[in-house]
Amino acid sequence: MPPPPPGEVRTVSDDPASYALRAELFEFEQVFDRPDRSRGVLRLRATLEGKGVWAQRTFAVERPAPTADAAGGVSALTQCSDELAALLIEWVAASQASAEEATQTLAGRARATSTR
Numbered sequence: 001m002p003p004p005p006p007g008e009v010r011t012v013s014d015d016p017a018s019y020a021l022r023a024e025l026f027e028f029e030q031v032f033d034r035p036d037r038s039r040g041v042l043r044l045r046a047t048l049e050g051k052g053v054w055a056q057r058t059f060a061v062e063r064p065a066p067t068a069d070a071a072g073g074v075s076a077l078t079q080c081s082d083e084l085a086a087l088l089i090e091w092v093a094a095s096q097a098s099a100e101e102a103t104q105t106l107a108g109r110a111r112a113t114s115t116r
Contacts, residue, residue: 019050021092026058028080030065030073038065040076042084048095055095059087 027043045058063079065072 019048019053019092019096021088022047022049028077030070030076032068034068036068038068038073038076039063040065040073040078040080042077042080044084046088046091048092051096053095053098055091055098057091059084059091061087 024045024047025043026045027041029041030038031041032038040063041060042062043058043060045056047056048054061080061083063076063083065076067075
């Protein structure tokens with residue numbers, strides 16, 4: 001299997017029921033509002049595909065930097081990254097659950113229709 005394009009993560013599986021999560025990074029930077037105040041900004045669009053699921057969401061996370069220097073920027077962007085990871089995990093789980101629920105509902109309707 002060839003490596004995925006940059007910014008794309010795939011599970012290592014030949015199983016067609018596996019999921020692919022694609023991420024497009026729009027912003028990952030330290031923004032200075034004033035010479036003595038900055039913040040970390042992270043903006044990313046995620047696309048989840050597989051097993052009857054196609055979902056897309058743009059995430060935006062900002063955190064103030066404790067200091068207006070490179071170390072403060074690293075700290076703020078680390079906090080942004082940690083929060084984004086938690087948000088992605090939650091969103092993927094919710095998307096998969098919604099897809100499974102929809103699949104079960106459709107299967108139930110199909111069974112009900114075929115027994116009439």
